[in-house]
Every structure is written in structure tokens, then in C-alpha cells.
Amino acid sequence: MGDRPYILLSCGMSIDGYVDAAGDERLILSNDADFDRVDDVRASCDAILVGAETVRRDNPRLMVRSPERRQARVARGQRPSPIKVTLTEKGDLDAGAAFFQTGDVEKLVYCASSAVGEARHRLGGHATVVDGGQPVDLRRMAEDLYARGVCRLMVEGGGTVHTQFLTECLVDELQLVVAPFFVGDSRAPRFVGDGAFPWNPDRRATLAEVRQVGDVALLRYALSPRCGV
Numbered sequence: 001m002g003d004r005p006y007i008l009l010s011c012g013m014s015i016d017g018y019v020d021a022a023g024d025e026r027l028i029l030s031n032d033a034d035f036d037r038v039d040d041v042r043a044s045c046d047a048i049l050v051g052a053e054t055v056r057r058d059n060p061r062l063m064v065r066s067p068e069r070r071q072a073r074v075a076r077g078q079r080p081s082p083i084k085v086t087l088t089e090k091g092d093l094d095a096g097a098a099f100f101q102t103g104d105v106e107k108l109v110y111c112a113s114s115a116v117g118e119a120r121h122r123l124g125g126h127a128t129v130v131d132g133g134q135p136v137d138l139r140r141m142a143e144d145l146y147a148r149g150v151c152r153l154m155v156e157g158g159g160t161v162h163t164q165f166l167t168e169c170l171v172d173e174l175q176l177v178v179a180p181f182f183v184g185d186s187r188a189p190r191f192v193g194d195g196a197f198p199w200n201p202d203r204r205a206t207l208a209e210v211r212q213v214g215d216v217a218l219l220r221y222a223l224s225p226r227c228g229v
């Protein structure tokens with residue numbers, strides 16, 4: 001267990017379990033107080049990971065926003081923001097994306113073996129491209145991150161990535177925020193896809209905390225003994 005980071009999966013969803021709208025417009029699920037809470041969680045981590053589709057669709061910066069939190073990290077001998085991590089099978093990522101262009105931090109791209117050459121050509125000046133297997137093996141990736149000094153990893157989507165981390169039993173803590181509305185369109189992406197999840201009617205997860213943050217609810221689940229309840 002000690003050979004991989006503590007993995008915290010953070011996600012916001014609608015009451016009916018969707019994490020985005022069906023169309024091109026970006027769906028805001030959280031509120032200001034919860035964005036600030038997420039910023040605090042980010043500041044406590046060594047690395048933040050999202051899937052390549054989230055990089056392409058949402059173009060996130062994945063940085064700590066609060067100047068005080070950035071300063072506190074620097075005072076602890078860390079970079080102002082955590083390392084950024086993504087994974088891809090096709091390697092089709094734009095070096096101009098905010099993921100690569102913002103923040104004086106290391107960017108790691110775990111790429112399927114077949115696309116490593118192309119990805120290095122495309123992203124080489126902006127990120128370290130790591131051969132992650134075919135497809136990328138998440139457990140191996142987690143071990144490699146740990147070997148690079150990542151002790152606490154935050155996973156921030158999307159659903160394809162969540163599904164794999166959860167079904168492969170790699171998540172120590174789940175922070176799920178439920179926004180007070182429905183999406184009601186099954187074309188929209190969901191929190192997770194189909195899979196054999198270790199938590200089921202015969203093996204219930206441990207609910208560690210329920211917290212109201214303005215108009216959203218934070219549900220914190222302890223999914224491994226490493227998560228302090």
C-alpha cells in the first residue's frame with residue numbers, strides 16, 4: 001500500500017449524477033465557497049490529474065488560485081501549485097492548452113506506448129511524456145508518480161478516469177459534491193461509467209462526512225483504511 005500516493009478523487013455532480021451538460025457550454029456545478037474549498041484541497045496535494053478529454057473540453061489551468069495558499073506552499077519548500085498530470089491513449093493534446101501553458105510546475109503526460117513518439121514530438125518542450133503501457137496502466141502510473149515524490153494525488157475527472165481509478169481500487173478518499181439541480185439529459189457525461197466497483201450492496205462504502213457548503217452538499221467517503229474517518 002505504501003508504494004503509491006494517497007489518492008483523493010474530487011468531483012461535482014448534479015442531483016441526477018451528471019458532471020457536465022450535454023452540449024458545448026460548460027456546466028457550473030459548484031458555488032464560490034466550494035470552489036474555495038477545492039482550492040484548499042488542491043493546495044494540500046503534490047499533483048493533480050485529469051483525463052485528456054477534460055484537458056481538451058474544459059481547458060483547465062489546474063492551479064492553486066489563492067495567493068495566501070500559494071505563498072504557504074512556497075514557505076513549505078513546494079512549488080506554488082501542484083504538478084499537473086494527464087493520461088492519453090491517442091496522444092492528441094494541444095501544447096497550447098492551459099494545462100501546458102500555465103504555471104511554473106512540472107507537467108506529466110502518461111501516454112499509451114503506441115503514441116509516445118508522436119506525443120513527445122508534439123508536447124516535448126512543454127511536458128515530460130512517460131510511456132505508461134498499452135493502454136496506460138493506472139496502478140503503474142500511481143507507483144511512478146510516487147517514485148517522483150508525489151505522496152498525495154488529487155484526481156479531478158472526468159468520468160472515464162474516475163471509473164478506472166475506482167474499479168481498480170486505487171482511491172483512498174472520495175469527495176463528491178452534489179449540486180442542487182438536475183441535468184436530465186442522458187447524452188451528458190456522468191460521474192462514472194459502467195464497471196465492477198468494489199463498493200456494492202454487499203460491501204457498502206464508509207461515509208466519513210456530510211457537509212453543507214452553501215447550496216451544495218459535500219459527501220466524503222473513506223474508501224481505504226488510509227483515509228482518516
Ligand SMILES: NC(=O)c1ccc[n+]([C@@H]2O[C@H](COP(=O)([O-])OP(=O)(O)OC[C@H]3O[C@@H](n4cnc5c(N)ncnc54)[C@H](OP(=O)(O)O)[C@@H]3O)[C@@H](O)[C@H]2O)c1
Binds near residue numbers: 052136138162
Ligand atoms: N464535474 C466535475 O467535477 C468534472 C471534472 C472533470 C471533468 N468533468 C467533465 O467530464 C467530461 C470529460 O470526461 P470523459 O470521461 O469524457 O473524459 P476524461 O476522463 O477526462 O478523459 C478520457 C481520456 O483520457 C485518456 N485515458 C483515460 N484512461 C486511459 C488509459 N487507461 N490509458 C490511456 N489513456 C486513457 C483517453 O485520452 P485520449 O482520448 O487522448 O486517448 C480518454 O479519451 C467533460 O465533459 C468534463 O467537463 C467534470
